[in-house]
Amino acid sequence: MFEQTFNNLDNVLRQEAGLTTELDYTEQTSWMLFLKYLDDLENERSLEAQLNGKPYDFIxxxxxxxxxxAAPKKPDGSFDxxxxxxxxxxxxxxxDELMPYLTGFKQRADRSDTIEYKIGEIFDEIESEFKSGYSLREALEYVDELRFQSQQEKHELSELYEAKISKMGNAGRNGGEYYTPRPLIRAMIQVAKPQIGEKVYDGACGSAGFLCEAYxxxxxxxxLTTTDxxxxxxxTFYGKEKKSLAYVIAIMNxxxxxxxxxxxxxxxxxSENVLDIQEKDRYExxxxxxxxxxKERNEVQQNFPIKTxxxxxxxxxxFIRSLKAGGRGAVVIKNTFLSNSDNASRALRQELxxxxxxxxxxxxxxxxxIGAGVKTVVLFFEKGAPTRKTWYYQLNPGRNLGKTNPLNDNDLKEFVELHASFSDSEQSWTLEAGEIDQTSFDLSVKNPNLPEEAPLREPIEILDAIAALDKEAAGVLTGIREML
Structure with a gap:
């Protein structure tokens, strides 16, 4: 229902000077969407108060x-x-008027956990980048076509917004920092199994994909009950984000x-010292x-026992210190973490x-x-008891993954199913803690179920083979000359 409206909005943004990337389009779409959402929310609350015979104070x-x-209307509801x-x-x-007013909410709000404070924070970080008031007028009219009043409307808008975030990630540059493939997130959540009443945390939340999928x-x-x-x-959902654009997108998402x-x-x-984390600050x-x-500066590294x-x-x-005893973690990290020989990597593996x-x-x-050239692993762990054995699963979709052939939920179906019983298969196996080298704590992925590759030859063997081939070729050439 709203897809064409989003497409029209993107076309307007592409024509605006200075807006050149998917990051720009998502940023400008976000602040307008937020204000339209806020207006619909306030009107809904005002109507509820009126039906209950109570006054409503608009934010x-x-x-x-x-x-x-943004969208003045005539008495008949048509655009004025x-x-x-x-x-x-x-x-x-x-x-000169709207943006300063909205930014001021941060100072006027009583507490940081209110929607008033969020309004101030958002507009303290984001502003209109429109240079043409006529383009802005056109964009606002398209946004006004969107509705947030039913669950179906919100669901459709959330899917369209996710699509924008996905495009932002595929566009390269810094966009990939904000987008983790949703099938991978969903598989991680199915293993972690968050329950109502537990707190879910992402301290590097980006576009809040993990928190949205967990919700x-x-x-x-x-x-669900009313209490639920x-x-x-x-x-239930808690996140932290350093970058301004990602922060705004996370809230909107x-x-x-x-x-x-x-x-x-x-x-x-x-910037927080992990040794200062208290029980009230921890999550399930x-x-x-x-x-x-x-690469973090030295003063940041001082906040951590293992300096890197x-x-x-x-x-x-x-994350390890942010978990309560018995809490579960699912964290993506470069696969080189499992085998790097530097002191920090070794010490961190030992601590984990x-x-x-x-x-x-x-x-x-x-x-x-997509767009990242590194291989990754996902670490699943539970806080409070040492590792006795680790189950490995080597994901093999049977095809090359990429922009036109991305990861899908079916690719991870076997992983989730086998994980329930930690079953061994061609792609999965178990490593006992006693098999781990207690000096290097190497956790490399080495699938014992795959056929062993022929060992690499020594350099001297390769040189001898080349010499033998040269000698054989010389003999063939000599025979040809004699025949001629």
Missing amino acids: IEEQFRWAAW HDNALAGPDLLEFVD DYMKGQSE VHTLQTR LILHGVDAPNIIHTNTL VVLANPPFGG GETAFLFLQH LETCNLHTVLDCPGGTF
């Missing part, structure tokens, strides 16, 4: 509400073009999935794909094995992450 002042400046701001007037209002999973587990719904809405006031904090997670479930390849510049290794330490039950390692093939 947004009248002159800044959607209907006042005569009173709609356009061109330079619209740009001036948005840049859908938990919402669909059983018939309130729990899911207010005290969760809202579209049905979480009205997301518990997402805009902060650098790694951690789901994450932390950024890797980054590798961002992903710092996040893994943070000694403080957690690393029960499963999922080995992902190249191409799982």
